[in-house]
Amino acid sequence: xxxxxxxxxxxxxxxxxxxxxxxxxxxxxxxxxxxxxxxxxxxxxxxxxxxxxxxxxxxxxxxxxxxxxxxxxxxxxxxxxxxxxxxxxxxxxxxxxxxxxxxxxxxxxxxxxxxxxxxxxxxxxxxxxxxxxxxxxxxxxxxxxxxxxxxxxxxxxxxxxxxxxxxxxxxxxxxxxxxxxxxxxxxxxxxxxxxxxxxxxxxxxxxxxxxxxxxxxxxxxxxxxxxxxxxxxxxxxxxxxxxxxxxxxxxxxxxxxxxxxxxxxxxxxxxxxxxxxxxxxxxxxxxxxxxxxxxxxxxxxxxxxxxxxxxxxxxxxxxxxxxxxxxxxxxxxxxxxxxxxxxxxxxxxxxxxxxxxxxxxxxxxxxxxxxxxxxxxxxxxxxxxxxxxxxxxxxxxxxxxxxxxxxxxxxxxxxxxxxxxxxxxxxxxxxxxxxxxxxxxxxxxxxxxxxxxxxxxxxxxxxxxxxxxx
Numbered sequence: 001x002x003x004x005x006x007x008x009x010x011x012x013x014x015x016x017x018x019x020x021x022x023x024x025x026x027x028x029x030x031x032x033x034x035x036x037x038x039x040x041x042x043x044x045x046x047x048x049x050x051x052x053x054x055x056x057x058x059x060x061x062x063x064x065x066x067x068x069x070x071x072x073x074x075x076x077x078x079x080x081x082x083x084x085x086x087x088x089x090x091x092x093x094x095x096x097x098x099x100x101x102x103x104x105x106x107x108x109x110x111x112x113x114x115x116x117x118x119x120x121x122x123x124x125x126x127x128x129x130x131x132x133x134x135x136x137x138x139x140x141x142x143x144x145x146x147x148x149x150x151x152x153x154x155x156x157x158x159x160x161x162x163x164x165x166x167x168x169x170x171x172x173x174x175x176x177x178x179x180x181x182x183x184x185x186x187x188x189x190x191x192x193x194x195x196x197x198x199x200x201x202x203x204x205x206x207x208x209x210x211x212x213x214x215x216x217x218x219x220x221x222x223x224x225x226x227x228x229x230x231x232x233x234x235x236x237x238x239x240x241x242x243x244x245x246x247x248x249x250x251x252x253x254x255x256x257x258x259x260x261x262x263x264x265x266x267x268x269x270x271x272x273x274x275x276x277x278x279x280x281x282x283x284x285x286x287x288x289x290x291x292x293x294x295x296x297x298x299x300x301x302x303x304x305x306x307x308x309x310x311x312x313x314x315x316x317x318x319x320x321x322x323x324x325x326x327x328x329x330x331x332x333x334x335x336x337x338x339x340x341x342x343x344x345x346x347x348x349x350x351x352x353x354x355x356x357x358x359x360x361x362x363x364x365x366x367x368x369x370x371x372x373x374x375x376x377x378x379x380x381x382x383x384x385x386x387x388x389x390x391x392x393x394x395x396x397x398x399x400x401x402x403x404x405x406x407x408x409x410x411x412x413x414x415x416x417x418x419x420x421x422x423x424x425x426x427x428x429x430x431x432x433x434x435x436x437x438x439x440x441x442x443x444x445x446x447x448x449x450x451x452x453x454x455x456x457x458x459x460x461x462x463x464x465x466x467x468x469x470x
Contacts, residue, residue, distance in 0.1 A: 002182050002210055003340035005333060008365075009227050010155045010299045012080035013088075014291035015404040017303040018130050018349055019058060019065030019457075020080070022151025027052070027074025029157060030134040030147055031103050039145050048139040049110040050075055050101065053118040056129040057351035058151070060121060060458040064247060064402025066294060068117045071132070075111065077103030080155065085295050109136075127163045128152055129351035129456060153349025153357070154301045183209045189341055189382050189437040196378040203368070203378050204330035207337045224329045230298050231287070231310035237295060238286025245292045247403040255286035279319065280420060281413035283311035288409040301339045301348045304355075304397075304404050305362035307412035309335055312366040312419050316373065327373045335369035338385045338437075345438070346445035350397035351457040353448025355408075359415040360392030360444065364437075366419035371426050379431025386437040387422035388415075393440070394447055396455035398462025407463055 012021040033039060034047060052071050054062050062068055069092060073083060076095060083091075092113070095101055100108045125131030128150040136145040148160040158166060184199070184206040186192035195206060211220050239259045245251045262278055272278075287307035291297045300309040313331055317323035323331075339348070342361045347353045367388035371381045392415070400406045426433075454461030 002185065002214075003336075003343060004214070005207065005211060005336035006223055006227075007156070008154070008299075008301050008336040008339040008343070009332065010081065011227070011230050012155060012297065012299060012303070013083060013085055014294045014297050014303050014306075016065040016067075017155040017299040017301075017306075018151045018153050018351060019062065019067045020070045020294075021155040021299070021303065022130065022157050023054070023058065023067045023132060024070040024074035024078065024080045025155060025157045026132055026134070026149035026151065027071045028077075028079055029149065029159075031075065031077065031106060033147060034136060034145065035105060041144070045144055046138060047107075047109060047136045047144060049116070049137040049141070051111075051116040051118070051135040051137060053120045053133045053135075055120050055131040055133070056124045057457045058130050058132055059119040060460065061399065061402030062119055064399065064459070065404065068113075068119075071117060072101070072111070072113055075103065075109070076101040077106075088294070125150070125160075127160055128349075129453070129458075130349070153347060153352065154299050154343065181213045183213060185210075186337075187341070187344055189338075189385075189441075192337065192341065193378055193382055202330070202334075202372065203337050203381055204333040204372055207333040211333075221329060224332050225325065227298055227332060228313070228328050230296065231300070232314065234290050234295065234297050234306075235283050235286045235310055235314055238288075238290040239282075241286075241289055241293065245289065245403075245405055246294070247292075247401065247405065249401055249403055249405055251292075251405045251409075253289045255282050255289050258282045258285070276315075276319065277417050280311055280315045280416050281410075283314045284308060284412040284416040285409050287311065288404070288412045292403065292405045292409065300335075301343065301361055301365065302350070302358045304350060304408050305358040305412060305415065307409075308359065308362035308415040308419060309366045309369065311412070311416040312370055315416070315420070316370055320374075323373065331369035331373045334372040334381060335365035338368040339365045341437075342389075342441055342444075346441045347448060353444060354395055354451050354456050355397040355411060356389075356392045356395040356444050357448060358397065359411045360389050360395060362412075363392060363415040363419045363422070364389035366416065367422035367426070370419060370423040374423065374427055376423070376427050377431055380426045380429070382437050383429065383431050383433045384423045384426035386433065386435060386440050387425055388419050389437070389444065390435060390440050391418055391422075393444055394451075396451065396462050397457040398455055398464045399457065399459055400464050400467055402459040402464075406467070
């Protein structure tokens with residue numbers, strides 16, 4: 001089953017891939033459906049008003065994750081990969097004043113930002129914890145069109161019928177189906193290692209061959225370079241950020257101050273055995289502070305875990321050895337291969353399996369990418385991913401006040417530290433180990449299934465209720 005590197009890594013906005021980017025993309029899809037002839041529109045029917053209801057985790061933490069803002073912007077025609085974060089407030093203000101959205105290529109639709117976004121905490125939709133229903137109404141408030149979408153993690157959005165088909169493993173609508181044109185159609189880590197052994201290729205080389213079966217090499221390389229530029233730029237913006245993060249918790253940005261201290265210590269050659277971890281943590285925190293502020297980030301594989309992969313890559317490039325363009329591309333291709341296996345066989349959604357599916361998956365991806373960049377064999381790369389994921393098993397998703405700030409920002413820092421440690425341990429062995437990555441992924445899936453809902457991005461358990469004074 002083919003899942004492109006550009007499906008795993010997507011350029012978008014914060015603070016959440018599943019709660020911000022997903023709802024915005026769902027709104028985009030609803031507009032496309034409205035403009036099509038794929039729904040039974042009676043002759044002379046005019047769509048007058050739009051409305052959306054958010055369910056499950058989206059209802060519980062939607063305000064903190066800016067889900068309401070995202071669907072409004074999406075219904076106005078804005079897209080997560082292109083909207084300017086600096087323009088979003090003015091766009092929303094204009095919609096509030098007009099009481100309407102005016103998406104390009106559509107007539108104006110009446111829309112009351114306070115009345116037409118409904119947080120329905122009573123009814124959970126059956127397909128997934130992140131469900132939403134969009135409505136098109138006539139002037140008499142009669143429903144002309146109703147469509148359910150699910151945001152299944154990492155910015156992926158499926159309709160209710162697409163999700164049902166995916167669960168039956170008949171199709172995966174968010175990505176291309178595997179066919180005879182995929183040279184290395186690995187679905188599991190075991191298949192990946194078997195194909196690597198038979199072909200003599202690295203994981204990155206096999207992933208590249210799969211991608212190049214669908215796009216020219218130049219287009220692939222340009223896309224990979226754009227991903228890294230966006231990640232690296234996000235770190236730099238995060239290091240310049242100051243003040244408090246939005247949302248009411250009054251959480252202060254720390255990455256910039258930490259950067260100043262570490263830079264001074266580095267220039268004065270002060271020895272500190274913890275400095276390596278501090279730099280690594282700082283890079284991760286810079287990304288996730290920027291994400292919490294609603295800035296431009298790259299899902300890796302989600303926004304809530306967006307700091308782990310960039311931090312690991314940036315740290316290795318700056319402090320271990322110079323990292324050329326080819327090595328960075330191989331890092332990303334390898335990480336995407338591991339992320340695709342995890343998503344295919346378990347989940348990367350905090351609302352579905354807890355934070356083990358977000359930071360845990362990101363740490364496994366980063367560990368695999370680093371092991372590959374350091375010359376590891378496919379077996380060592382798989383071992384690195386397994387070590388990192390195994391030591392995130394059972395991690396809950398319990399964001400305080402529904403904001404992607406506490407404990408999310410520091411969790412990315414520790415996820416990056418674990419990734420580097422996992423890669424180092426794996427490279428010191430021969431790749432043989434006790435727990436296969438596939439078994440670890442299945443354990444994560446089962447753990448997520450058994451985990452109580454209050455620990456899966458609803459902010460109704462864990463730290464979210466035990467630190468109420470925030």
